[in-house]
Amino acid sequence: MRAKLMGIIHRGKVQDDQFGSLEANLDEALQPVEPRPEYIRRLRYQIVHQYQPVRAEIRAERQRTAIILGAGVLGAALAVVMGVRMVVTIVAGIGLLLQLKKRTELPAAISIRS
Amino acid sequence: MLELTDETALLLASEGDGEAFGVLYERYVARIYTYIYYRTGNSDDAEDLTARVFFRAMRHIGNYRHRGLPFSAWLYRIAHNLVANWYRDKSRRREIPLDEFVFGHQTGDHPESELLQNEELEKLLKVIRYLPADRQQLLILKFVEHLSNAEIGRIMGRSEGAVKSLYHRTLLNLRDEYDRFREQTSPDEHYSVTMLSGNGKRRAI
Numbered sequence: 001m002r003a004k005l006m007g008i009i010h011r012g013k014v015q016d017d018q019f020g021s022l023e024a025n026l027d028e029a030l031q032p033v034e035p036r037p038e039y040i041r042r043l044r045y046q047i048v049h050q051y052q053p054v055r056a057e058i059r060a061e062r063q064r065t066a067i068i069l070g071a072g073v074l075g076a077a078l079a080v081v082m083g084v085r086m087v088v089t090i091v092a093g094i095g096l097l098l099q100l101k102k103r104t105e106l107p108a109a110i111s112i113r114s
Numbered sequence: 115m116l117e118l119t120d121e122t123a124l125l126l127a128s129e130g131d132g133e134a135f136g137v138l139y140e141r142y143v144a145r146i147y148t149y150i151y152y153r154t155g156n157s158d159d160a161e162d163l164t165a166r167v168f169f170r171a172m173r174h175i176g177n178y179r180h181r182g183l184p185f186s187a188w189l190y191r192i193a194h195n196l197v198a199n200w201y202r203d204k205s206r207r208r209e210i211p212l213d214e215f216v217f218g219h220q221t222g223d224h225p226e227s228e229l230l231q232n233e234e235l236e237k238l239l240k241v242i243r244y245l246p247a248d249r250q251q252l253l254i255l256k257f258v259e260h261l262s263n264a265e266i267g268r269i270m271g272r273s274e275g276a277v278k279s280l281y282h283r284t285l286l287n288l289r290d291e292y293d294r295f296r297e298q299t300s301p302d303e304h305y306s307v308t309m310l311s312g313n314g315k316r317r318a319i
Contacts, residue, residue: 030257051132
């Protein structure tokens with residue numbers, strides 16, 4: 001058991017050592033790369049000067065969002081009103097039916113008593 | 115203007131302030147360029163793709179929502195997707211054999227060409243270049259940007275543990291492939307094993 005454990009520890013150490021040299025090579029090979037200053041300047045100029053149309057796009061996007069939101073709120077309000085009206089109509093209909101039923105039952109009760 | 119934090123610059127940029135976006139550009143252009151340079155292997159494509167990353171970021175800055183992730187994570191994500199598209203387009207046109215790969219053989223007077231004179235390091239870069247995309251990204255972020263596993267996890271959308279595990283598997287894979295590459299490449303011999311190409315697809319070289 002102890003020998004097995006020592007073996008695992010040893011293998012781990014060997015592996016760490018191998019990775020250590022690999023990591024050192026990676027550290028050396030992968031160095032930050034600086035782009036050409038002229039390229040950076042040119043691209044910055046292009047980006048900053050082409051930013052105007054994007055601004056208009058953002059505004060248009062916001063307007064579209066506002067319109068969609070407004071339409072959504074209006075639609076939801078309309079749906080709520082329609083729902084309430086539907087419930088009122090159903091309740092009124094049931095009430096009317098009950099009243100009609102009462103009226104048809106009343107003359108029969110009078111005739112049985114007499 | 116240069117004192118702006120990322121959050122403030124982003125807010126101003128999303129309001130349409132081009133100069134604020136310019137500040138963000140200056141802050142991150144070298145990092146994105148370096149990432150793309152190591153992914154593509156040449157400065158011309160790196161310049162082209164870096165420009166595309168920032169133009170895409172500029173177009174979609176209005177849709178950017180700050181959710182605790184650094185702005186760089188968003189840029190790296192865009193760069194990652196553009197490089198993947200670039201590989202797809204390139205594979206449709208032509209496959210570049212590993213021995214034609216031009217790391218360290220830069221034309222022109224870029225300072226980076228001086229860094230890659232060592233033959234062993236060139237070989238290592240060639241092998242890295244054929245690792246799957248996520249492993250390349252991990253190595254670049256770790257060794258070029260010197261980011262911690264937690265920071266890399268935030269950029270790659272993985273947990274710290276997953277990054278640690280991926281890093282370990284990457285080193286194992288890289289060590290094996292690098293050893294095989296060194297054994298097989300002599301002046302008259304070509305590297306002829308099956309490896310994972312840069313876009314993550316396995317292919318024979």
